[in-house]
Amino acid sequence: MNSLKLKVFLFVCMFFAVASSGAFAQITDKGGYKLGPEDVVEISVWGDEELAREVVVRPDGGVSFPLVGDLKAGGLTIDQLREEVRKRIVEYVPDAAVTVILRKVENPKIYVMGKVQSPKMIVMGQEMTVVQALAVAGGLSNFADSGNIVVVRRFPDGKQKVFEFDYDEFASGDKLEQNILLMPGDTVVVP
Incomplete structure (x- = not known):
C-alpha cells in the first residue's frame, strides 16, 4: 500500500470512529x-x-x-x-x-493508555473496536510502538488475557481480525 493510500485509509478509519463516538450520549x-x-x-x-x-x-x-x-x-x-x-x-x-x-451514562468503560495523543477513560455507548478507541484517544503519538499494542482483558474470576494488535499490519489491510470488539473494563496499552 503506497503512502497516499495508507493516509487515506487511516483518515477514513479515524473519521468513522470519531463520528460514531458522538452516539455515546444517545444511549436509551x-x-x-x-x-x-x-x-x-x-x-x-x-x-x-x-x-x-x-x-x-x-x-x-x-x-x-x-x-x-x-x-x-x-x-x-x-x-x-x-x-x-x-x-x-x-x-x-x-x-x-x-x-x-x-x-x-457512565458505564461501561474502557481505558486507553500509553503513547496516544490523549490517554483516557472512554464510556462506551455502543460497540467499539481497538481502532475506534485509538481514534477517540486522538490517535497514536509520534513515539508509539504501533506494532506492539495490546488489549488487556480481566475476567470476573481475576484471570487476565492479552490480545495483541499490530496497527501497522491493520493499516496495510492485513490481519483485520485483530481489530477486536472491546469489552467493558478492557485496557488498550500503547507502548
Whole structure:
C-alpha cells in the first residue's frame, strides 16, 4: 500500500470512529441498555415532589429511593427498574405513575493508555473496536510502538488475557481480525 493510500485509509478509519463516538450520549433503554455502576437515573412518582430524586447506581448495582429502600438497578433496563419501583411503592402510593429517566451514562468503560495523543477513560455507548478507541484517544503519538499494542482483558474470576494488535499490519489491510470488539473494563496499552 503506497503512502497516499495508507493516509487515506487511516483518515477514513479515524473519521468513522470519531463520528460514531458522538452516539455515546444517545444511549436509551430502547436498545436494551442495562444500567451499571455510576449511571445516573432520575426516579419520580407523578404528583409527589417528595418522591423525585436523581440517584447514582452504586458499585454494587444498588440504588436507594424513599419508601422503596434499597433495590438492585445494575443489570436492569430502564423499563425493568421502573416496574420494580412501581411494585414496591404501590403499597404506599396506589396507582403510582412511576417515571425513570436515564440522565447520565457512565458505564461501561474502557481505558486507553500509553503513547496516544490523549490517554483516557472512554464510556462506551455502543460497540467499539481497538481502532475506534485509538481514534477517540486522538490517535497514536509520534513515539508509539504501533506494532506492539495490546488489549488487556480481566475476567470476573481475576484471570487476565492479552490480545495483541499490530496497527501497522491493520493499516496495510492485513490481519483485520485483530481489530477486536472491546469489552467493558478492557485496557488498550500503547507502548
